[in-house]
Amino acid sequence: xxxxxxxxxxxxxxxYGTIYAQEALEVVLIGAAFDQDVSMAFLDDxxxxxxxxxxxxxxxxxxxxxxxxxxxxxxxxxLYVEQESLDERGLTLDDLQDIQxxxxxxxxxxxxxxxxxxxxxxxxxxxxxxxxxxx
Amino acid sequence: xxxxxxGTTIEHDEEGYITTLSEWTKELAEVISKAEDVDMGEExxxxxxxxxxxxxxxxxxxxxxxxxKSIKKxxxxxxxxxxxxxxxxxxxxAKQACKIAGLPKPTGCV
Numbered sequence: 001x002x003x004x005x006x007x008x009x010x011x012x013x014x015x016y017g018t019i020y021a022q023e024a025l026e027v028v029l030i031g032a033a034f035d036q037d038v039s040m041a042f043l044d045d046x047x048x049x050x051x052x053x054x055x056x057x058x059x060x061x062x063x064x065x066x067x068x069x070x071x072x073x074x075x076x077x078x079l080y081v082e083q084e085s086l087d088e089r090g091l092t093l094d095d096l097q098d099i100q101x102x103x104x105x106x107x108x109x110x111x112x113x114x115x116x117x118x119x120x121x122x123x124x125x126x127x128x129x130x131x132x133x134x135x
Numbered sequence: 136x137x138x139x140x141x142g143t144t145i146e147h148d149e150e151g152y153i154t155t156l157s158e159w160t161k162e163l164a165e166v167i168s169k170a171e172d173v174d175m176g177e178e179x180x181x182x183x184x185x186x187x188x189x190x191x192x193x194x195x196x197x198x199x200x201x202x203x204k205s206i207k208k209x210x211x212x213x214x215x216x217x218x219x220x221x222x223x224x225x226x227x228x229a230k231q232a233c234k235i236a237g238l239p240k241p242t243g244c245v
Contacts, residue, residue, distance in 0.1 A: 029242045033198060062194065070193035073201045108208075 005130040006037045008080075011046035013135065015065065016056060021049050022064050024135035029067075032074035039078035040071075041122060047085045050096045050114065065097065072101025072113060079113045082122050138166050151234050159187075159237030167235045171226070178214060179223055179232075182206065186236040196241040199229035 009028050015021045024040075032038055042050060049065070056063040071079070079099060086092060093116055100110040117125060126132060137144040138153070140163050146154045151170065153159065164183060168175045175183075185206060189197050197205065207215025214220070220228035229241040 026242060029195070029198070033200065064194055066192060066194045070189075070195060070197070070201075073197065073205065 002035070004035065004037050006039070006128065007031065007131045007133065008039050008041055008126065008129040010041045010043065010126075010132060010134040011049055012044040014045040015049040015054065016059060016061055020135045021046070022062075024133075025064060025067055027133070027135075028071070028076060029074055032071075032076055038074075038076045039080060039125075040076065041080045041082070041125065043082045043085050043122065045085075045089075047081055047089060047091060047096075050079070050081065050099070051091070052095065052097045068097060069099050071099070075101075077101040077111070077113050078115060080122060080125050081114055081116050082119055083116050084119045086116070138163060138170070140166050150240070152240055153237050156237055156239070163237065164235050167237075171231055171235065173224060173231065173235065175235075178210075179235075181210060181214075182220075182223065182228065182232050183236040185209065186232055186238055190236075190238050196233045196238045197229065198241050199227060202229050202232075202241075 009024055011021060011024055013020045028038060028040060050068060051065075054063050054065045068079070071077070081096070093114070096114060099113040101113050102108045103111055136149065137146050139145075140160065145158050145163055148154055151167065153163070165175065168179070173179065182202075186196065186202070189195075189205070203215055203217060203220055205215075206220065209215075224231040233239070233241055
């Protein structure tokens, strides 16, 4: 019998400029193979990682934002986004990609992965974890 | 190290994955599959095409578990199961099929 732990990957940095965001996503995809309860949190500039319409051509970097939409296949279905971080950057939920996961137990119904929570709510999410990894 | 496709050379890494993804063609897939000793049938192509579509949409090569689950959903459980997928691609349905599909090695594979 194995014990399922709750893992939260905290993303605080903008998607490009540093390698943190892309590496964090890679770690999540690899870690998802171990049948743990994995979720992600997006705070501060980390909320920019989920914005839609990213175009990295001029920067000569790979646009990895479509990969967030594959997370559901890896059973990563909870992407917590902090409301205050969105507000402070003039963003709303409409500026973020529409990320969904298919619930196999509910006739493959598509359900939203992004969960917007307040700063206080985010503290509760964090308090509920066994392991928190910060990027 | 390179593959030769009708006189054109396509560079690959030490494991056989091509280095410039845009250089992939069906003819190249045939050449790689021969080097891998895989006889490409309809179902092999279906898996290769699926992988290319997945990469196009999500910018990653899926892990084997995700691949088999998705194939099961799109092509049915007769094809989308571990045993059959390993019969199609004995060296690993994700690893070997990604190589033939001209994609990077799947994330999380060693």
